[in-house]
Every structure is written in C-alpha cells, then in structure tokens.
Amino acid sequence: MKLPDWQKRFSEFGKARARMPFAWGSNDCCTFAAAGVEAITGVNPMASVEPYDSEFGAMRRVAEAGGLQALASEYLGTSVSPLLASVGDVVLVLNEDREMLGICNGVNVMAPGELGMVALGMEAALAAWKI
Structure with missing residues (x-):
C-alpha cells in the first residue's frame, strides 16, 4: 500500500538516484526497483534477499528464480500488462x-x-507490477 506522502517520497528517491552510478548489489536494476518500492510503500521487497556484490551473484539469484520476471513476481506478486503501468510501478524492460x-x-x-539514472522508453516494456 502506498504511503500518504508517496509522491514526495518518490520524487526524493529520484533525486537521490539521479547521479548514483550502477553498482551490483546496491544500485543494480533489482536493488533500484526495490528502493523505489520502499520509497513509495515503506517496505523493501528485497529485505530478505541474501546480499550480493557481483554480476555473478546477481545472475545466480535470477537464474535460481527462473528469470528476472519470475524473480520480480516472487517479491511483487503477479505481473500485469505494461500498458497498465503508472507512476511508481515496477516495469521489466528489454534494454x-x-x-x-x-x-x-x-x-x-x-x-x-553506468553514471546515474537513465530513462528508457515504455515501448521496450515487457511486464509491470502494480505498487
């Protein structure tokens, strides 16, 4: 459930991550999405995930789950069409x-x-999770 001040918190999340470079385990796509969800809801969906700090560790976890979409669904529930995505929702894209x-x-x-947050077009979206 979104917090009453989620829009302000989401904006602050964006400002904090704008120039934060990519880093496995702290600012990769999974930890980025989890931090965004936490900003909006107050709950980090990856809180129980064993920490990792390498591409190998991240890819091992993704493979164990059966792929990135399966991993996201494990923590966020059933995915929906990306056409239903709105502000704050997690989206799986092909980049x-x-x-x-x-x-x-x-x-x-x-x-x-690599050097901070990037914007990717929604036309590359494969799935989404409502937050």
Missing part, C-alpha cells in the same frame, strides 16, 4: 537485448545506468 527492472515515472521507465 540492449538484456532484461532489466525499473520504475515507471508516468512516461518512461527510470533505471540505473
């Missing part, structure tokens, strides 16, 4: 032939990039 998670800002999907 340069690689799946990644981000957060819908109403127009684009915001996700961690």
Whole structure:
C-alpha cells in the first residue's frame, strides 16, 4: 500500500538516484526497483534477499528464480500488462537485448545506468507490477 506522502517520497528517491552510478548489489536494476518500492510503500521487497556484490551473484539469484520476471513476481506478486503501468510501478524492460527492472515515472521507465539514472522508453516494456 502506498504511503500518504508517496509522491514526495518518490520524487526524493529520484533525486537521490539521479547521479548514483550502477553498482551490483546496491544500485543494480533489482536493488533500484526495490528502493523505489520502499520509497513509495515503506517496505523493501528485497529485505530478505541474501546480499550480493557481483554480476555473478546477481545472475545466480535470477537464474535460481527462473528469470528476472519470475524473480520480480516472487517479491511483487503477479505481473500485469505494461500498458497498465503508472507512476511508481515496477516495469521489466528489454534494454540492449538484456532484461532489466525499473520504475515507471508516468512516461518512461527510470533505471540505473553506468553514471546515474537513465530513462528508457515504455515501448521496450515487457511486464509491470502494480505498487
């Protein structure tokens, strides 16, 4: 459930992550999406996940779950069509032939990039999770 001040908290999340570079285990697509959900709801859906700090650790967890969509569904519930995504919802996108998670800002999907947050087009969205 979204907190009463979720819009302000979501805006602050965006400002905090705007220039934060990509880092496995702290600002990769899963931890980015989880932090966005936490900003909106006060609950980190990845709180019980064993920490990792490498691509290998992240990919092992994704493989164990059966893929990124299955992993996201494990923590966020059943996915919906990306056409139903609205501000604050988690979105699975295909970026340069690689799946990644981000957060819908109403127009684009915001996700961690090499040097900070990047905007990806919703036309690349494969699935979404309502928050």
